[in-house]
Amino acid sequence: MKFLGFTSTGVVHLLTIYTGAAIYQNGVSQNTFQEIKEEIAHYKDVAKAIINLAVYGEAQNRSYERLSLLVDTVGPRLSGSKNLEKAIQIMYQNLQDDRLENVHLEPVKIPHWERGEESAMMLEPRLHKMAILGLGSSIGTPHEGITAEVLVVTSFDELRRRASEARGKIVVYNQPYVNYSKSVQYRVSGAVEAAKVGALASLIRSVTSFSIYSPHTGIQKYQDGVPKIPTACITVEDAEMVARMASRGSRVVVQLKMGAKNYPDVDSFNTVAEIIGRKYPEQVVLVSGHLDSWDVGQGAMDDGGGAFISWEALSLIKDLGLRPKRTLRLVLWTAEEQGGIGAFQYYQQHKANISNYSLVMESDLGTFLPSGLQFTGSEKARAIMKEVMKLLQPINVTQLFTAGEGTDISFWIQAGVPGASLLDDLYKYFSFHHSRGDTMTVMDPEQMNVAAAVWAVVSYVIADREEMLPRN
Structure with missing residues (x-):
């Protein structure tokens, strides 16, 4: 393996030249693992070039700046909203302006839900206005709301034991x-389990590792x-307070008003761009994040960061003059928050291939320090x-964990395709997840640089190796 070429600006342009013999015979790899290790080790220089460009060079902070421009301009991007469709059109133009290849939109149908006005007021044992966020796909209340005594439980088992009280x-x-x-099972299934025992409504303690009186929404x-x-969802603080009141024998009454509405599915798009492979263009390494978000905050962390480091990975590789053997495909999913709706339709459209x-990658757990x-x-x-992760030693991100599944790539993984997800500070991630606090203030440009470098190195090396990743 040999790497050639430099520009006057100091940005390295690398041309990969492979001189080895074919290593497939009747579909079976002829390489020993030692040969594979040596092949991957030859990417040390190209990995350093990607890292230097992303973390220290001209591309430094680029993914952060691109993301801030989008979310400050568009705001949150709920499935079915005009904001989401505006963001898709902006990204379609951005990817073309970045001179990526085969930029196109793939049509899908996605849910359209709006929360409307909502409030919750504790009437007994004292007046207290509660912070709430309606859950995705929830129906609304009657115009006058629902006023009822509450039953506090800590689990579905307790709810079933106390069904006669509900x-x-x-x-x-x-x-x-x-x-x-x-x-999260309480957020997803709480309404169903409460309805089974005759409840009029359900309020779920926000699914979060930390709270400063912040409700967290999500799909149910x-x-x-x-x-x-x-x-x-209500805040952790209010859930605990109501539980303490009930434990003392106090009668707790709440008036809940929700203007939520569900509308027919609407047209939308997955957004796609590529660097077409020079030797095996029909083979694919997919990098991805979702462009939609909830309707609170800015959707900067979930999943603006993942979408934009995925774009950045292709930008870094393009800027260095690299063209891997197989195609690098960027997909910005739509309607992930509603259960991977856009990704499932993509899978249905492409599963014949x-x-x-070779590998499907999704970043949807934050882009903090990986x-x-x-x-x-x-x-x-x-x-x-x-072995590929060893190439990231210069930025000290070398660990490989289990459980690479993500909502948007799970269909492929279940069908046997290898899958990878970026892992970082999950405590911080779930502190802001699906809340009004998911804004650019949460993001750190230096940490995004490192995340983008990891994403670019791994995707490029897997795309450029002579062999695809082996499957079971």
Whole structure:
């Protein structure tokens, strides 16, 4: 492996020249693992060039500045909203202006829900205005609202044990925060479980690792055959206060008003751009983040950062004059927050070519200082990825964890394609997740630089190796 060329501006332009013999025979790799390790080690110089450009060079802070311009201009980007469609059109133009290839929009149908005006007032044992955020797809209340006594529970098991007490009441879930994957079930299914026992509405303690009186929204799902009831998140502080009041025997009454409405699905797009592979253009390494967000805050962290480091990865590779053997494809998903709606339709449209996908990558857990990558794939693929991560030693991001699944790439991973997600400070991420606090103030340009470097190095090396990643 040899790398040639420099420009007068000091930005390195690297041309990869492969001189080895073919290493496939009847579809089976002829390389020993030692040969694979040596092949990957030859990318040390190109990895350093990417890191230097992203972290110290002319591209420093570029992903942060691009992101701030979009979110300050457009704001939050809820599925079905005019803001989201404006953001998609802006990104379509941005990717063309960046001289990426095959820039296009792929049409999809996505949900359209609006929260409307909403409020919750505790009437007994004292007057107290509660901060709430209605949950995605929730129905609204009648115009006069719902006024009822509350029943506080800490789990679905407790709710079932106390089912006889729930009829005609508002169920308040004061579930402890264990971790996101365990605690989020109360947000997703809380309304259904409360409706099964005859509740009029449900209020869920916000699923967050930290709160400064901040409600956190998110998607919830109704179930066929179960009455639909209004549902919203309240703050950790209010959930705990109501629980203390109830534990003392106080009667707690709340008036809930929600103007939420669901509309028919609307037209939208996944946004796509590429660097077309020079040797195996039909084969793909996919890098991605979602462009939609909730309707509070700016959607800067979730998932503006992931979308923009994915764009930055292609920009860095292009700026260095690199063209990998297989195609690098950027996809900015739409309607991820509603359950990966845009990504599922992309999968349906492209799964016929699943054998050509070497790796699918998604950044949707923040772009703070990375700890490493989460990865799902065969043991052979994991061993290769560990070698690739060694190339990131200059920025001390070399760990490879398990569980690379993400909402938008899970369809591919379940079908056997290796998948990777960026991992960083999840405590910080879930402190701001789906809240009004998700703004550019949360973002750190230097940390985004490092995240972009990780994303670019990994995607480029996997795209440029002679072999695709092995599958089970």
